[in-house]
Amino acid sequence: MKKIIAAVLAAAMALTFSGCRQNTHENGMKSYKIKEMDTDFIQLKPPTEGDKIAIIDTDYGEIRVVLYEKYAPNTVANFIKHAENGDYDNIPVKGVGKGRYFLTGGWEDKKGNYVGRTNDDELVEDEYNVNLWPFMGALLGFSDQAGYSDARWVIVNNDEENLTEDAINELKDTVRDLEDDTEREKLLTLYDKFYEIGGLFDRAGENTVYGQTYLGLDVVKKLTTIPADEDGEATETVMIKSVTISEFKEGDKTDTYPREPLHPASDSDTSTESDTESSSESVSDDTSKGTEE
DSSP states (O other): OOOHHHHHHHTTTTOOOOOOOOOOOOOOGGGOGGOOTTTGGGGSSOOOOOEEEEEEEEEEEEEEEETTTTTTTHHHHHHHHHHTTTTTTTTEOOOTTTTTTTESSSSOOSSSSSSOOOSGOOEEOOOOOOOOOOOTEEEOOOOSSSEEEEEEEEEOOOOOSSSSSHHHHHHTTTTTTOHHHHHHHHHHHOOOOHHOOBOGGGGGGTTOOOOOOEEEEHHHHHTTTTTTTTTTTBSSSOEEEEEEEEEETTOOOOOOOSSSSSOOOOOTTOOOOHHHOOOOOOOOOOOOOSOOO
């Protein structure tokens, strides 16, 4: 399985997030047991009674996110701690990947660096899980130290420029010869799902996924269009007014489920050898200065 994941990661190298982490680490996908992946995808279902949620009030409207304590308990606990301490109240969106994501949750230190911790003891080791993926609306942990999160967080929209049908078919070609039928079919389903509903596939196994937007995907999309400079730092002030922790109650409003697909599933039988030779173009280094220097 590790060889297959290595091939998948190689195919995804054209998709870049920021290049801003200070050290490298082994991608978390290499430890995934794909056979155990639930292709009903919990992120694509509405929350259930009693689920922990975060209500994110912004200048552009409200986002509601379900938090996955079961899969990422330490990262969720860290997020809740900062939210309940008021650390996420009245803070600006700092980084913007045009149409792809927005970054917030930190503050500027005395040197003017955008940080999310006062010391490394506050780092939280990433918690990767085969059942959580950086689909559109996913809440991700972030820090400048690969393999860890701090107070900062990202919500992803979609890598429309690179998450194309050709790119998905290229990913599929890496697993077509996989002997295990279950693993092959689950990976093909996963890749189709990214194409159908969007996301940032390049963050799979790189950042902890610990929440999913269930209301306010339109607000997420709008926040990823905030004007930014060439380094991805927002040039217009848009505020996160507050983050409130609560519980989902039956009857609470959600976006429409099942989600309306961005695209139909890619045709897994139409990919040809020539398709595999064409790879998605590289995204420019559009990250924010949302890191320590």
